[in-house]
Amino acid sequence: MNTPFSPQVAQQAVHWLLESQDESFDQQQALEHWLHADSEHQRAWAHIQQVNGRLRGVASPVVHATLQAPPSPARRRALKALLLVGVASATGLGLQQHNPLPGLMADYRSPVGQRRRLALDDGSQLHLNTRSAADVRFDGQQRLVRLKEGELLLEAANDPRPLRLQTAQGELQVQSGRVNVRQFDGFSLVSVFSGSAQVAGRSLLAGHQARFATGSWQAIAPLDPNRAAWVDGMLVVAQMRLGDFIAELSRYRLGQLGCSEQVADLRISGSYPLADSERILAMLEVALPVKVRRFTRYWVSVEAATG
Structure with a gap:
């Protein structure tokens, strides 16, 4: 090959x-x-x-x-x-x-299309998004949460022990607060809803999000308030490219869900229930000039409508 x-x-x-x-x-x-x-x-x-x-x-x-x-x-x-x-x-x-x-092989996993909430020993709440995995290691000196795949939201409880949140790109320090972390290839996206997160001695404060890679923040920006809507079972978007929307929706479905380049730059807004991706696809055909083509149950493509 x-x-x-x-x-x-x-x-x-x-x-x-x-x-x-x-x-x-x-x-x-x-x-x-x-x-x-x-x-x-x-x-x-x-x-x-x-x-x-x-x-x-x-x-x-x-x-x-x-x-x-x-x-x-x-x-x-x-x-x-x-x-x-x-x-x-x-x-x-x-x-x-x-x-x-x-x-x-992780301690906790969530399969495709499902979300999971875990109550940790210190009183923290750990939410796992679709197709996500994490390890949790608590002892007398520290609290460690390691994101191995996918996305999590951590509602960290107050505790004298330091809380470390690891991704493939490095380690965050979170004392308390509400932090969302998603693992991508080559970087992690960190969103701080409350509290703060530190890396390499630098803080990311509440109301901000940033890419995190190689021990430093990159592209710090105001927080997207819809970043953690998945915790409530919703996909909330505002003027998102259809191609990006379909890529996001595909995380919650088994099989292959694609989007034709002809319609990828169309824009979409709204709130969509993640538990019913078929309903979302049906709504797309009403809201946009697109046609959902199904080759099989597990191979679906969103293409330009004809006629």
Whole structure:
């Protein structure tokens, strides 16, 4: 595999492989359409089949247990994680940025489309957004919350012990307050609703948000008041690009949800219930000149309306 393919295509290839292994699979025509739409798809499909074959020869109890487990959503998620690790090198981005296994092994996880609230031992509240994972380590000297994947909101209680919040980019100090942190590739986005957060001796005060990377704040800006609307099960946007909106909505759905470049720059505002993404897609067809095209239940594209 000399020419890398994108992480998005890698995920699509994994999706189609998992679908095709289902005994009730009846979307062969849709798979053929995807394969012939782009040579990148064909290269990714050939590679994922090789990865799938190599998994059968790996002498690992974890891999063996996953392959031998009866069909279930949990088995599907675990197998998807193994396959994504296998294709990561072919995306040209490496395993460190796109390794899903740390999330699977975290203390607390929330699956796609679900949110989770946890009461911590010190009285703090930890909220996990869709497809998120975190470790929690409290002892007599410190409180540590490590975001391993996705997004969390921490409502930190007053406590004499220091509270450390770690992401892939470094460590924040939060004494008390309400802080939202989302993990991206290469940076974390920190939003402080109350209290403050410190990194490398510099504070980010309530009412502000910033990118955090390499031990310093970047692009400090006024707080987006809708940043934590997900805690209440809502996606609230104001004049957001449709392409960005669809990317955000796709976090809460299984499968592939895309947006055509023809309509990606349309603007959208409103409050949308995350528990019903199908309803949101239906609302888009009413509010904007778009058509929701469904190749399968798990492969949906928002495109320009015709006629």
